[in-house]
Amino acid sequence: MKITIVAGARPNFIKIAPIIKAIEKKQNEGAKLSYRLVHTGQHYDKNLSDTFFEELNIPHPNANLEVKSGSQSVQTAAIMIAFEEELLQNPCDLVLVVGDVNSTMACAIVAKKLNIKVTHVEAGIRSGDMTMPEEINRIVTDSITDYFFTTSTWAGENLLKYGAEPSAIHFVGNVMIDTLYQNLDRISAPSFWNKFDLEAGNYIVLTLHRPANVDEEKSLVNLLAGIDKMVGDKKIIFPIHPRTKAILGEQNLNLKNILFVEPQGYLNFMYLIKNSFAVITDSGGISEETTVLGIPCFTMRNNTERPETQNIGTNTLVGTSIENLKKVFGEFLANGPRKAGIPELWDGKASERIIAVLLTK
Template identity: 85%
Template structure:
């Protein structure tokens, strides 16, 4: 079996690393399976892409489509044009896509139009929010996928409700957590740890990148100032996304607690998460990692495609207003974190299950 694996953005790199390891393990045991790694170039900042390949020991991509940024349509179209050429020159039996970024949908469409099977890792998750580009990417990808690998039973149920053949839906667990398990003994403090006098539990991690939170400069500033006041004497480490940084520009902010840093590599970022007091974010993936690490997470969104992080894990969905965030954060300070657990099959072995299943197809 020849598999073409697609990676385009930061979360993709984290998800493909254990899949590649699982393939290589099967190869070492004499199984007939090979892979070709295609980086679409959707994330091209070194701190958002190259660093993850280096840290997670992912082989250098066989091809980089170098599509870079643009509008949703421009980027999706550029990926499709470039990937069609790639597949024409390098045929395969299966295209494996992960997550819900533009690269996921674009490459799935190209593969299906070339009569190549598609496997979707992290299939079936739904936020119900059609204003999110990722939700559209998920729905389109799952509408043409052949083999569905899900992180939760609820994701599997979403697919079955839409008429997907149950024999093609496989609840395998979470490959993001595979990577976390495989690298926990390698995480390390970032260079600014001592400079900022960071200690376990004396700081909060903040990440913001969604349009609803960062696209309008005035509301972004109000949000940052509100978070700054809300946390008391806790430091706030904010690895600022290039897009968010550009929106703030040269604005003179009056912040006493928020410390801006560059986007972090995986090993440094996971160290920061693991040792933090809490996390404030609008990311979906981070709520999965905080759940496994037992770190309180406050997600600034009105919906989540990962309900298990709330029902079982440490995630709190707090909306996008500073008032509601402050209310929920204050409750946490007063009452602490209720007893939480780790979702089923988030045990570090999802990738092994995926490749074992694909070898039977």
Template identity: 80%
Template sequence: MKITIVAGARPNFIKIAPIIKSIQKKENEGANISFRLVHTGQHYDKNLSDTFFEELNIPQPNSNLEVKSGSQSQQTAAIMVAFEQELIDNPCDLVLVVGDVNSTMACALVAKKMNLKVAHVEAGIRSGDMTMPEEINRIVTDSITDYFFTTSETASENLLKYGADPKQIHFVGNVMIDTLMQNLGRIQKPDFWETYDLETGNYIILTLHRPSNVDEEASLQKLLLGIDALANGKKVIFPVHPRTKAILENTNIDFKNIIYVEPQGYLAFMYLIKNSFAVITDSGGISEETTVLGIPCFTMRTTTERPETTTIGTNVLVGISIENLEKEFHLFLQNGKRNGGIPNLWDGKASERIIDILLTL
């Protein structure tokens, strides 16, 4: 079985790392399986791309399509054109896509038009928010997928509602957690730990990148000033996404607690998360890692495609207003951490299950 694995953006790299390890293990045991890794180039900043390959021991891609940035349509179209040629030059039996970025949808479409089977890892997750490009990517990808690998029972149920064949749905767990568990012993202090006198349990991590939170300069300033105030003397470490950095470059606010840092590699970022007091984010994936690590997480969105992080885990959905965040954060300060658990099959073995299943199909 020849598998072409597609990765295009930071979350993809974290998800493919354990899948590749599982394929290599089976290959070494004599199984008839091999892979070709294609990097679409959707994320091309070193801290959002190359660093993850180095730190997670992902082999260098067999091909880099180097599509880089552009509008949603421009980027998707460029990926499709380049990936079609990639598959013509390098035939395979199966295309495996992960997550919900433009590369996921674009490469799934190309594969199906070339009559190839498609496997989607992290299939079935839904936010219900059609203003999110990722939600459209999820729906389109799942509408043409042959083999669905889900992170939760809820995701599997979502696919059934959409009319997917139950025999094609495989609840395997969360490959993001595979990567976390495989690397917990390797996480490392970031270079600035001593510079800013950081102490375990005494700082907050902040990440913001969604258009609803960062595209309007005035609302972004209001949000940051509110977070700076609620930190109440605790340092707020803010790895600034390139999208957000471009907007902040024109501001001259003197924050008391917020500290800008560069985007971090996986090992340093997980060290920061694991040792933090709390996390404020608008990311979906971070709420999975905080759930497993038992770190309070406040997600600045009105919806989540990972409801298990709020029902079972440590995540609280706070909407996009600073007032809601302040309310929920003060409740946390009053009452302490909520008792969170770890969702079913988030045990570090999801990628092994995926490859075992693919070998039987």
């Protein structure tokens, strides 16, 4: 079986790393299995792409489509054009896509139109928010997928509602957690650790990138000012996304606790998360990692496509208003973290299960 694996953005790189390791393990055991890795170039900042290949020991991509940025339609179209040429020149039996970025949807469409089977890793998750480009990417991708690999039984139930064949749905666990477990003994403090006098538990990690939180400059500044004031004497480490940085520009925000840093590589970022007091974010993936690491997480969104992180894990959905965040965070400071656990099959073996299933197809 020849598999083409697609990666386009930071979360994709983290998800494909253990899948590649699982393939190579089976190859060493004599399985007739090969892969070709295609990087679409959707994330092209070195701190958002190249670093992850180096740190996670992912082989250099066989092809980089170098599509870079653009509007949703421009970027999706560019990926489709380039990926079609890639598949025509390098035929395969299966295209494996992960997550919910534009590359995921675009490459799935191209593969199906070339009559190539599609595997979707992290299939079936839904936020119910059609204003999110990712939600559209999920729905479209799952509508044409042949083999679904899910992180939860809830995701499988979503797929059944959409008409997926039960025999095509495989609950395997979470590949993001595979990567976390495989690298926990390699995580390391970032270069600014001593400069900022950071210690375990004396700082909060902040990440913001979703349009609802960062696209309007005034509301973003008000949000940051509110977060800055509510944390007491805790430092706030804010690895600022290039898009968010551009919106803020060069203005002096006069913030007491928030420390702006460059986007971090995986090993440094996981060290920051693991040793933090808490995390404030609008990312879905980070809430999965905090759940496994036992770190309180406050997600600034009105919905989540990962309800297991809220129902079982450490994640609390707080909406997008600073007032509600202050209320919920205040309750956390007063009462301490709530009891939480780790979802079923988030045990570091999801990738092995995926490859074992594919070898039966």
